[in-house]
Amino acid sequence: MISRRAKDKMVHYTFFGIATVSVLIIFFIFIFLFVEAYPAIQRFGSELLSRDWNVARNQFGLLPAIFGSVLVAVGALVVAVPLGLGAAIYLSEIAPNRIRVLLKPFIELLAGIPSIVYGFIGAILLGRFLYDTFGMRGTNSFLAGILVLGVMALPIIVSMSDDSLKAVPKDLKDASLALGATKWQTIRKVTIPAAISGISSAVIMGMGRAIGETMAVMLIIGSVMRIPVPFFDIFESGNTLTALIAVQMGEAHGIIINVLFTAGIMLFTIVAVMSIISDILQKRTTDKFEGKR
Amino acid sequence: MNIRKLISLWIFTVSTVVAILGFWALATRMDVEYWMFFVALTLISASYYLSGIYHHMTEKDMNGVFMLFYASIVLMVAAFSFYLPEILDMRQWEINARIPNFFFYSLFMLFLGIFSSYLSFRPFYNFKKEGAQMGAYYMLYITMIFTLIPLFVILFNIVYRGAGGITWEFLTEDIISMGERGGVYPAILGTLALILVTAVIVLPLGVGTAIYLAEYARKGLAVRVIRTAVNILQGTPSIVHGLFGYAFFVLILFDGQKCLLAGALTLAILTLPIVIRSAEEALNAVPGDLRDASLALGASKWQTIKKVVLPPSLPGILTGTVLGLGRAAGETAPIMFTAVYFSGAGTPSSLLRPIQALPYHLLSLYRLIGYRDVDLQAWATALLLLIIVLGVNVSAIIIREKYRQRF
Amino acid sequence: MKMQKKSKMMVIGMIGILLVASVLMAGCTEDDGVNEVTVTGSSTNLPIAQMCAEEFNSEHDNIRVSVSGGGSGYGISAIIEGTADIGMSSRDIRQSERDQIPDLVEYTIGIDGLAIIVSKPVYNAGITGLTTQQVIDIYSGQTNNWNEIGGPDEDIYVVERAETSGTYGSFMDMMGLEETAAHSTQLENSDVRRTVTTSDYAIGYVGMAYTGGDAPAVSLDGVEPTVANVQAGHYSLQRNLYFYLNGEPTGAVKEYVDFVMSSRGQEIVAEVGFIPAH
Numbered sequence: 001m002i003s004r005r006a007k008d009k010m011v012h013y014t015f016f017g018i019a020t021v022s023v024l025i026i027f028f029i030f031i032f033l034f035v036e037a038y039p040a041i042q043r044f045g046s047e048l049l050s051r052d053w054n055v056a057r058n059q060f061g062l063l064p065a066i067f068g069s070v071l072v073a074v075g076a077l078v079v080a081v082p083l084g085l086g087a088a089i090y091l092s093e094i095a096p097n098r099i100r101v102l103l104k105p106f107i108e109l110l111a112g113i114p115s116i117v118y119g120f121i122g123a124i125l126l127g128r129f130l131y132d133t134f135g136m137r138g139t140n141s142f143l144a145g146i147l148v149l150g151v152m153a154l155p156i157i158v159s160m161s162d163d164s165l166k167a168v169p170k171d172l173k174d175a176s177l178a179l180g181a182t183k184w185q186t187i188r189k190v191t192i193p194a195a196i197s198g199i200s201s202a203v204i205m206g207m208g209r210a211i212g213e214t215m216a217v218m219l220i221i222g223s224v225m226r227i228p229v230p231f232f233d234i235f236e237s238g239n240t241l242t243a244l245i246a247v248q249m250g251e252a253h254g255i256i257i258n259v260l261f262t263a264g265i266m267l268f269t270i271v272a273v274m275s276i277i278s279d280i281l282q283k284r285t286t287d288k289f290e291g292k293r
Numbered sequence: 294m295n296i297r298k299l300i301s302l303w304i305f306t307v308s309t310v311v312a313i314l315g316f317w318a319l320a321t322r323m324d325v326e327y328w329m330f331f332v333a334l335t336l337i338s339a340s341y342y343l344s345g346i347y348h349h350m351t352e353k354d355m356n357g358v359f360m361l362f363y364a365s366i367v368l369m370v371a372a373f374s375f376y377l378p379e380i381l382d383m384r385q386w387e388i389n390a391r392i393p394n395f396f397f398y399s400l401f402m403l404f405l406g407i408f409s410s411y412l413s414f415r416p417f418y419n420f421k422k423e424g425a426q427m428g429a430y431y432m433l434y435i436t437m438i439f440t441l442i443p444l445f446v447i448l449f450n451i452v453y454r455g456a457g458g459i460t461w462e463f464l465t466e467d468i469i470s471m472g473e474r475g476g477v478y479p480a481i482l483g484t485l486a487l488i489l490v491t492a493v494i495v496l497p498l499g500v501g502t503a504i505y506l507a508e509y510a511r512k513g514l515a516v517r518v519i520r521t522a523v524n525i526l527q528g529t530p531s532i533v534h535g536l537f538g539y540a541f542f543v544l545i546l547f548d549g550q551k552c553l554l555a556g557a558l559t560l561a562i563l564t565l566p567i568v569i570r571s572a573e574e575a576l577n578a579v580p581g582d583l584r585d586a587s588l589a590l591g592a593s594k595w596q597t598i599k600k601v602v603l604p605p606s607l608p609g610i611l612t613g614t615v616l617g618l619g620r621a622a623g624e625t626a627p628i629m630f631t632a633v634y635f636s637g638a639g640t641p642s643s644l645l646r647p648i649q650a651l652p653y654h655l656l657s658l659y660r661l662i663g664y665r666d667v668d669l670q671a672w673a674t675a676l677l678l679l680i681i682v683l684g685v686n687v688s689a690i691i692i693r694e695k696y697r698q699r700f
Numbered sequence: 701m702k703m704q705k706k707s708k709m710m711v712i713g714m715i716g717i718l719l720v721a722s723v724l725m726a727g728c729t730e731d732d733g734v735n736e737v738t739v740t741g742s743s744t745n746l747p748i749a750q751m752c753a754e755e756f757n758s759e760h761d762n763i764r765v766s767v768s769g770g771g772s773g774y775g776i777s778a779i780i781e782g783t784a785d786i787g788m789s790s791r792d793i794r795q796s797e798r799d800q801i802p803d804l805v806e807y808t809i810g811i812d813g814l815a816i817i818v819s820k821p822v823y824n825a826g827i828t829g830l831t832t833q834q835v836i837d838i839y840s841g842q843t844n845n846w847n848e849i850g851g852p853d854e855d856i857y858v859v860e861r862a863e864t865s866g867t868y869g870s871f872m873d874m875m876g877l878e879e880t881a882a883h884s885t886q887l888e889n890s891d892v893r894r895t896v897t898t899s900d901y902a903i904g905y906v907g908m909a910y911t912g913g914d915a916p917a918v919s920l921d922g923v924e925p926t927v928a929n930v931q932a933g934h935y936s937l938q939r940n941l942y943f944y945l946n947g948e949p950t951g952a953v954k955e956y957v958d959f960v961m962s963s964r965g966q967e968i969v970a971e972v973g974f975i976p977a978h
Contacts, residue, residue: 004593011595012509018501023522025562032540055863056878086436094430105690110444112686114623116652117675120659121447128898133322135391138857138899140884151443184426212530214626223885235390237884242532246626247887252864253773264536275528471750549783634768663894664910
């Protein structure tokens with residue numbers, strides 16, 4: 001019979017062991033992506049960051065895809081941030097509780113729709129709609145990607161901003177109201193500035209989702225490895241890192257697979273850095289208010 | 294209600310109608326003529342003049358109202374000076390679009406309508422602070438509405454176009470002639486099997502990690518590393534999970550064979566952070582007093598967790614797990630290289646054999662649209678997928694609402 | 701106390717659901733003696749392998765053929781690595797690949813003409829035939845507007861296959877192109893077809909089986925991509941479709957290959973729009 005203390009210790013270490021699995025997974029993901037990517041990195045080196053992509057000539061510059069990822073993510077934010085922030089302020093500060101309880105699940109439903117369904121609808125309905133409206137060359141475009149990703153980033157931005165707005169202590173708002181400010185002035189001058197780091201973390205997470213989204217983008221972006229001229233021409237088609245992997249991986253063999261894994265590493269690194277920044281920002285919010293409570 | 298308020302109300306109504314017309318015209322690509330935009334502008338401007346007269350306005354009061362005029366003048370001048378041709382050929386600036394002029398007119402109408410209805414709150418509240426506040430609130434309602442519009446568009450289209458395809462045959466048969474006939478039975482079972490196996494893998498890992506973080510961990514480097522890892526994992530794009538699953542599970546563990554277990558393992562990694570977060574939240578919601586009481590009675594820490602902390606936090610843990618599984622059920626990218634075939638895999642019978650799954654089925658059918666007559670089947674698959682995923686989400690939300698606020 | 705009871709019931713409920721589900725799943729395990737045949741590779745061959753597999757599966761209870769796409773290169777590397785029994789390819793195997801498979805067995809299951817398709821409005825406006833040079837000019841970006849070759853005054857939307865696909869390789873080789881100015885890259889034949897049909901002024905190339913309806917094929921240098929023309933060798937863009945195996949087939953794999961090569965199998969090849977190999 002083991003002593004109770006020893007047993008408790010054992011349980012403790014068991015749980016610690018389980019908890020380290022997540023760390024191990026991150027480590028493994030990086031290692032395995034790197035192992036698969038290494039032949040390409042070794043062979044092409046910094047050429048992988050050039051803008052020339054031609055499989056027949058063994059040119060694998062990923063810059064067009066990186067550019068495309070950034071373009072659609074920024075575009076998606078332009079669509080999603082004003083709407084999402086407005087909706088979050090409405091939900092957290094203005095909506096009566098009855099409506100809030102009703103609307104919040106709808107926002108969650110928006111987040112729950114699978115990305116392939118967004119892509120399907122986007123490709124079939126939105127692509128043709130934009131084609132007809134803007135008289136573009138074809139049905140694939142950055143614009144379609146931006147709109148779909150904007151809608152997909154909305155729920156994240158709404159619910160995370162909503163949380164951080166809700167986390168602003170009531171004392172702060174009460175003080176402002178007591179000084180004679182209207183509710184709207186309080187929201188504008190007190191609540192939003194207080195929640196700003198939480199809101200920025202929401203925006204970064206939204207951008208992370210937009211960069212990492214695959215299925216919806218690959219069906220509408222056109223998958224052409226070219227930077228549009230001029231670069232802000234969102235009516236052209238292009239490619240993103242995710243769409244590049246998803247489309248080419250299906251038929252890839254040989255060195256291209258390694259190149260695609262390199263794209264995977266880039267993606268993983270970009271999004272990991274964004275998660276860390278968002279995390280630090282969020283922690284700042286909680287730290288700020290915990291002292292005041 | 295005095296005449297001034299009536300006028301403001303009139304302005305609001307007219308502006309809203311203009312905004313809705315503008316939106317409708319945008320959505321249906323209605324051929325809006327220039328004069329429609331012009332009439333809307335004149336109507337609204339005249340109403341504002343009327344309102345100004347009735348308010349005997351001072352210069353300061355007029356500021357807000359003048360903003361509208363400035364805006365309308367700018368818009369009008371812009372519209373005139375461009376003298377928008379029937380189709381604005383942006384290719385002359387190397388931009389790959391030819392935008393018909395009615396697009397601009399309906400867009401102008403939408404913004405004009407929203408902006409002027411926003412301003413109409415000021416005269417309504419006699420230029421007091423409430424006016425600005427209500428105007429701002431109104432704008433927030435509008436953002437909320439625009440946030441919900443895509444949801445309704447998506448739901449409406451899928452239900453409207455897909456409902457006809459959901460038949461008994463569709464639910465109970467395998468694919469026949471590349472999806473033209475037959476159904477998705479193996480894909481339904483495959484998706485269910487995937488999330489079931491995923492649940493079995495992810496629950497112990499997720500809940501275990503959460504218990505460690507919530508109950509055992511003290512602040513320190515180890516905990517910070519674990520938390521950062523969980524956060525990174527949460528943000529990791531699903532296609533990266535797919536690549537990893539292919540490189541590790543498929544190539545190394547299963548000898549190059551796509552299979553159910555490889556897909557489930559990949560999905561387990563995807564859902565792990567969701568389960569950890571919600572489980573930790575649920576554990577933290579249990580008041581410390583309960584733990585202290587149990588410890589004071591001489592129970593060991595593990596006994597306390599097992600008997601006191603876990604039972605009341607179970608609904609929370611379940612909610613999180615179910616939400617995570619809902620996400621897993623709809624994911625395509627992680628299983629694309631690790632588990633699925635379009636057809637022929639049959640009903641799932643072994644962990645080590647490939648399966649069919651609904652999200653991938655939808656992708657494959659989408660690919661065949663135009664070549665094969667699969668439109669209805671594709672929409673029906675989308676609807677079915679949506680029903681399953683949203684059903685899972687709704688049940689999670691119900692669990693949460695039912696057991697909410699226990700302490 | 702009441703709370704705990706509820707939670708306990710939930711646990712029991714969850715376990716119950718899991719149990720029922722696993723029993724249900726176990727119920728599907730009855731067909732354990734099934735021989736599995738996996739076929740993967742080119743999406744051009746896919747309709748043949750797929751339709752043959754469906755008929756074959758319904759005739760053989762103890763064999764299950766599963767077919768998936770992924771491209772010619774993927775199909776060949778799958779038999780090199782042994783992850784599939786049969787690799788489908790729409791291009792000839794490369795020497796570098798052949799070196800890795802000592803006992804390569806090749807079956808020509810059909811012949812395909814690579815058809816140039818255009819959107820319906822373009823076809824209706826009179827573009828019913830192109831010359832090889834015109835196709836080259838369009839794909840290299842020198843011809844940008846349909847009116848340059850007698851069509852409507854609209855920009856050409858150029859659709860190509862993913863660079864890693866066998867069809868892309870064949871097309872580029874036959875045209876002598878190294879680089880394209882395409883506006884859309886699509887994974888599979890059906891994707892190209894859909895992209896061409898959903899745009900009004902597009903051009904693309906697909907396997908012959910994927911033409912017709914909203915995606916009319918144009919003649920090349922005056923020769924229509926028809927079964928007769930390809931069979932007679934008049935149509936210049938044609939290639940063989942292969943099944944590649946690593947070693948002589950045995951058992952279930954042999955039965956399936958024999959079925960595809962049988963007269964019924966070759967009938968299916970013709971039914972889905974290709975030219976039978978014999």
